[in-house]
Amino acid sequence: MKTLKGEIVANRKYSDNLYKLEVFSPYICKNAKPAQFINIKCSRQGSDDPLLRRPFSIYEIDEQFNVFSVLFLVRGRGTQFMADLRKGESLDFVGPLGQPIKIPENDSRFVLIGGGIGVVPLCLIAKNLKSIGKTVHFFAGFKDEAFYTWERDLIKILKDYKIFSENGVFGEKGIPLNYIRENFSEFKDHHFIVCGPLEMLKQAQSFLKDRKVRAIAIMEEKMACGIGACMGCVIKIKNKNNGYSYKKVCSDGPAFDLMEVCFD
């Protein structure tokens, strides 16, 4: 991990509040692994407002051109700053951060379920799984139209996917988990990787647990340092004594065994 500056190659607007920021960085392209993230300074040089860096999953890596991207939703001041960045400007970030996801070697078939912006880390994971010859089914679910044009990125990674929207304005109407429930026999011996809102992860946990399916969750929490030094980003992870201990999303994660995450 390093503090880096990278030139912005493009900032593409996907919809009203969804953007893809492409950044030149040989260091990230060479060293970043699936599920890792970067911590972006969302203020001009010399300004510390907003103060804390904001964490973003690495979305794509183009090794040929040394360009990686982050896909982000405008939520508040930090992401608005990112939306306003222009080609040619410099991005100040720290990375790559977090543990790379450990792909279970013996499993050959995977189901990836992404809810909303949770699809981001799954894209790099999907690409990686495909490159090592694994079978991947990708399910993505969205609340509204923000991701309407995003399919063009997914189709470049794999063909075996389904997109759902809750209101039915694009893809199929519904949510991925219902589809999985209804067609579970097809997926029962797959390894699941899920990322999305807490409610989705919670439901995935209870459904998959009953069926003894193994699953990895990519988690989020508010962060300060992003490198494991402040204890700010902890979540509850079950321990052997039927209790829980706090684990750091930034340095122990962001990937955890879904069955060990406590959602109380």
Add this chain to the structure above:
Amino acid sequence: MTDYFSDETGLEVRMGNIVLKNPVITCSGTFASGIEYSKFYDVSVLGAITTKSFSLERMAGNLPPRICETSSGMLNSIGLQNEGIDYFINEQLQEAKKLGVEIIPSIFGRDLDEFKKIAYKIKNIEEEIIAVELNLSCPNVAEGGIAFCASAEQVGNIVAATKEILHTGIIVKLSGHYNNISETASAAKKYGADAAAVINTIPATAFDIETCKPKLGNITGGLSGPAIKPVALLKVFELAKENIIPIIGIGGIMTWQDAIEFIIAGASAVGVGTANFIYPECGRDILQGIKQYMRRKNIGDIKMLKGIAISNIIKG
């Protein structure tokens, strides 16, 4: 390129029995034990690092979320999560020593007795540390949970007890929250403390107007970062004017300019906290900035800078 780090002339800081090679220290809780940050730069350039505060037993800490951004600052409600002093002594210290930097373990107890027990454990590693920092901003369980530093008597008792056990330097970490900082600093000095680290985070909170709930799992937390700098400067300045005890100035230091401001307001050394989260190399950069400033101003010794603003006010 000039190597600003090879030349340490005029940077040495003496606070009671504690001698630091330069005035830049990292603050408790913001730098862990230095290992994470050593991936960014050679932390041995620092005057010292202060560890996360350790208690007698491990502590789980507070419910998440523990972090929230506020105007030019942040709130944290870590709740002093730590693995306990034995973990520090047995697992972390040797790793941290490899970094080649002086180490100041920060410790806290729930009552006087716990402080003593921890001090006895520290006694075994006294040769390996430069000082110990007593985090007196934590609640005194025996006295109904009010912070130790709310009472000069409590501060005196803890310092006296620690001094009986340890020969290493003693730093008291005081909160700016109570209007008694001169009395507590005086008590600390009287019973043998070498320096006071001023200030800790300021109690604060924030609410989410969409969910209408607190933004922190613990409801309240501590404010740090640039937002607290003027408050911290005033505390340092007021305490320094009375010339009671050497001061480590802490609160919102982001740049070398901030560090110089604390030093001219009377601090002997400076503690860098929240800034590490945003600029992982800031300890090194602040030190370099101080050196360049001293050169530009032709100041041969950092001691000449200490408290200049106070003497200027007195001179009028």
